[in-house]
Structure formats: C-alpha cells, structure tokens
Amino acid sequence: GAVVSQHPSWVICKSGTSVKIECRSLDFQATTMFWYRQFPKQSLMLMATSNEGSKATYEQGVEKDKFLINHASLTLSTLTVTSAHPEDSSFYICSAVTSGGANEQFFGPGTRLTVL
Amino acid sequence: AQTVTQSQPEMSVQEAETVTLSCTYDTSESDYYLFWYKQPPSRQMILVIRQEAYKQQNATENRFSVNFQKAAKSFSLKISDSQLGDAAMYFCAIFGNEKLTFGTGTRLTIIP
Numbered sequence: 146g147a148v149v150s151q152h153p154s155w156v157i158c159k160s161g162t163s164v165k166i167e168c169r170s171l172d173f174q175a176t177t178m179f180w181y182r183q184f185p186k187q188s189l190m191l192m193a194t195s196n197e198g199s200k201a202t203y204e205q206g207v208e209k210d211k212f213l214i215n216h217a218s219l220t221l222s223t224l225t226v227t228s229a230h231p232e233d234s235s236f237y238i239c240s241a242v243t244s245g246g247a248n249e250q251f252f253g254p255g256t257r258l259t260v261l
Numbered sequence: 262a263q264t265v266t267q268s269q270p271e272m273s274v275q276e277a278e279t280v281t282l283s284c285t286y287d288t289s290e291s292d293y294y295l296f297w298y299k300q301p302p303s304r305q306m307i308l309v310i311r312q313e314a315y316k317q318q319n320a321t322e323n324r325f326s327v328n329f330q331k332a333a334k335s336f337s338l339k340i341s342d343s344q345l346g347d348a349a350m351y352f353c354a355i356f357g358n359e360k361l362t363f364g365t366g367t368r369l370t371i372i373p
Contacts, residue, residue, distance in 0.1 A: 179361070188352060188363045189306075236304060240361075248294040248356040252306035 148172055149241050151253035158229055159261055166224045166256045168239030174219035175241035179250065180212075183236040195222045229260040263288040263357050265364035273370040274343045281328075282338045282367045284353030293357035295329065297338045300366075301349040309351070312336065345371050 148171040158164050168178055176197050181189040193214050194202045201214035211233075213225040222241075226233050236257050240250040264287045274280035286295070297309040312320045312329050319327050324341045340347055348371045353364040 183304075188365050191360055191362070194359070238304075238306065240306075248361075250356075250361060254303070254305045 147243060147251040149175075149239065149251050149253040151237075151239055151256050153256060154254060155257045155259075157259045157261065160230050161228055164226045164229055164258060166226075166237055166239075166258070168222045168224070168241065168253050170220045170241040170251075173241075173243050175222075175243070176219060177242045178216060178222040179240045179242075180214060180222075180224050181238045181240070183238060183255075185236075189238060192224075226258065229258070231260045234258055234260045263290065263293075263355050263360070263362045265353050265355055265362055267353055267364035267367050269367045270365070271368045271370070273372055274340075275372045276343055276345060278343055279339060279341045280343055280369065282340075282351055282353075282369070284336045284338070284364055286334050286336060286353070286355050286364075288334075288355060288357050290357035293355055295327075295336045296354040296356065296361075297325070297327070297336075298352045298354060298363075299347075299349045300352060306352075310338065340369075343371050345373065347371055 150169045152167045178195045180192045182192050183189045191204050192207045195214050195216040197216045203209050216222040236255050238255040239253045266285045293314045295312040299307045299309050310320050310322045310325050319329050326339050328337045350366045350368050352366045355362050
C-alpha cells in the first residue's frame, strides 16, 4: 500500500514553455502532498506544501508564480513550471501523507526535467 | 529552523561487514521524528528506519539499527551484514514543524 506515482518520469522542453508534473496517490487519500527539488548529487529541498482544496505554502526563496501548485483532489497534486529556463532543470520529487500524519511521507519516483 | 548534518560524503564497506553512517541534527522543536532514507540509482526514496524522539529505545529494522543520542542530537545508522543491494545514497532527515529536512547524504559503496 501507500504507492505514489509521478508523471511524466522524464520530460524535455524548450526554454520559455511550461511543463506540468502530476503526483498521484494510488491507493490512499492524501490531504497533504509535498514537492521537493533535487539538484544532481545534492539533497532534497522542500519547495512547497500542498493541501487539498487550499493554496500551497511555499518555502522561502521559491517563486510562487514560477512553480504553480494545484491540489484539486485527495489523490492528485500538480506542479507546473511556468516559462521554464535551463536553470529549472532538476529532479522533482513529490511525497504524500496518509492519515497517519505528515511525518509518514511516501515518495513518488521523481520527474527529471531538462530545459533546453 | 532545523538542520541535519552528515559529515561523511562517502563511505565504503566490505560485503558482509558492518558500517555506521553518522548524522547530527539541530531543532528547536520538542516533538520531532528522525529518519534514514535510502536513494538507490533509480532515485526512488525508500524509508529505511524511523525514530520517534520521545522514545528512548533505539529503532531496529532487520539489519538496520540506529544509535539515537538525544542530548547530543546524534542519530547514526548501523548496517550489519552489508549486502550489495545496500549500495545507495543515504539521507538522514528530521521531521518537525510539519516539515521534513534532509541532510546532504552519504554515498555508500559495497565492496564485493
């Protein structure tokens, strides 16, 4: 149980375009999802906390208008990278929590974004 | 704010031997959780072990155990009988104030 999927697993786009990444909890309802960013050979950095039916809470330094997060249902959160640039190239990972609480996060397999 | 420090960027161990990965943390929270995650080349984050800060007893999961020293804010991971499949990046993390903060990771190599 507690499986989280991400789609796509790898995306390449041109600079200036927007890219949407989906995060789904497959076998449980997730009131809260988290979005992380991981640069090569570095750690995961929390970008934002996404709560179903409300606005996401962004970490300091993360541009809200750049990284749009929508958590429209209990099983789906989306991250849209708007007007992507090469410096946005990274590995994006989502996690979802069950009713057990936010300390019990289940991670998706990640999405590799390459912006040309 | 909470921070996690992993002072060993890389470690190696002979297959079947025991290795200990170090982790120290800092937090102003009184209620928090500590984790070790494994990230293999597939980059899927896998929970290895979890420790509730209010529990004095060290967590154990099969070959994996921790040495939790709350006063020293230390949370090391011991892997016994190392196997080739243990090769991965290992991240120590703390959950407090509704956020999960990761250390910089330790790359573990298993020598056959």
